[in-house]
Amino acid sequence: MCDCVSKLFLFLLNFVIFALGVAVVALAGVILAKGNEFQQLFVEGEVSVPVVILIAGICVLLIGFFGCCGALKESPCLLQTYAVIVVVLLLMEIVGAIMLLVNFGAVKDGVKKEMTKAVDNYSGTGNDTDKAIDGFQKEFKCCGVSNYTDWTHTVFSQKEDVPDSCCRQVATDCGKGVLLLSPKEIEEKIHEDGCFENFIEGIASINTGLGIAAIILAIVQIVCISCACTMAKKAKRGELV
Numbered sequence: 071m072c073d074c075v076s077k078l079f080l081f082l083l084n085f086v087i088f089a090l091g092v093a094v095v096a097l098a099g100v101i102l103a104k105g106n107e108f109q110q111l112f113v114e115g116e117v118s119v120p121v122v123i124l125i126a127g128i129c130v131l132l133i134g135f136f137g138c139c140g141a142l143k144e145s146p147c148l149l150q151t152y153a154v155i156v157v158v159l160l161l162m163e164i165v166g167a168i169m170l171l172v173n174f175g176a177v178k179d180g181v182k183k184e185m186t187k188a189v190d191n192y193s194g195t196g197n198d199t200d201k202a203i204d205g206f207q208k209e210f211k212c213c214g215v216s217n218y219t220d221w222t223h224t225v226f227s228q229k230e231d232v233p234d235s236c237c238r239q240v241a242t243d244c245g246k247g248v249l250l251l252s253p254k255e256i257e258e259k260i261h262e263d264g265c266f267e268n269f270i271e272g273i274a275s276i277n278t279g280l281g282i283a284a285i286i287l288a289i290v291q292i293v294c295i296s297c298a299c300t301m302a303k304k305a306k307r308g309e310l311v
Contacts, residue, residue, distance in 0.1 A: 084135075086134075153298040213262060218236060218248075
């Protein structure tokens with residue numbers, strides 16, 4: 071009975087993991103095909119967020135595949151391969167979490183640097199950088215990096231305009247001449263908060279949930295490793311029923 075429960079548990083859990091992996095790979099494919107609206111703000115060099123998502127999805131898919139096949143076939147080789155992959159993934163998660171905590175300040179500085187560069191390069195012509203900035207300002211209801219006054223230092227604004235995406239009610243040319251208005255009129259017409267702080271606050275608001283999810287995932291992975299190793303040993307000895 072215990073062996074049957076272990077096999078069923080391992081199969082069902084990894085079927086869900088496999089399905090999640092397929093969904094993530096499909097999502098990454100769509101993002102790569104259409105382009106990432108905000109990619110210009112966070113990418114430095116040739117590694118992009120969609121590619122990272124795609125790689126992560128493939129890893130999750132492989133984990134689910136080996137787990138399901140191993141549980142169904144009671145194959146020691148598949149079960150051991152599955153256990154090794156999960157161990158490696160768990161170690162990578164731990165190292166990644168430590169590196170993120172240690173280098174979080176540098177990550178924030180890097181994001182702010184890329185956002186500032188994008189604002190400085192904003193042209194108002196609708197190029198990729200413009201689309202990234204406009205999409206981000208609409209999504210986070212913000213204007214500029216630190217605040218709307220960042221636009222006074224750009225070639226685009228000429229100390230008069232902000233992008234239309236800063237407006238509370240977005241419309242064509244709604245950002246024209248905004249910087250010449252009184253503080254009260256500016257407050258009524260556009261979002262004054264900077265995008266960087268809004269973005270960081272948005273990240274911080276889900277930190278607790280992510281932390282809890284990470285702990286639960288780690289526990290599940292440890293259980294899966296233990297279950298897979300036990301089943302692999304019993305399969306080798308022909309003890310599984």
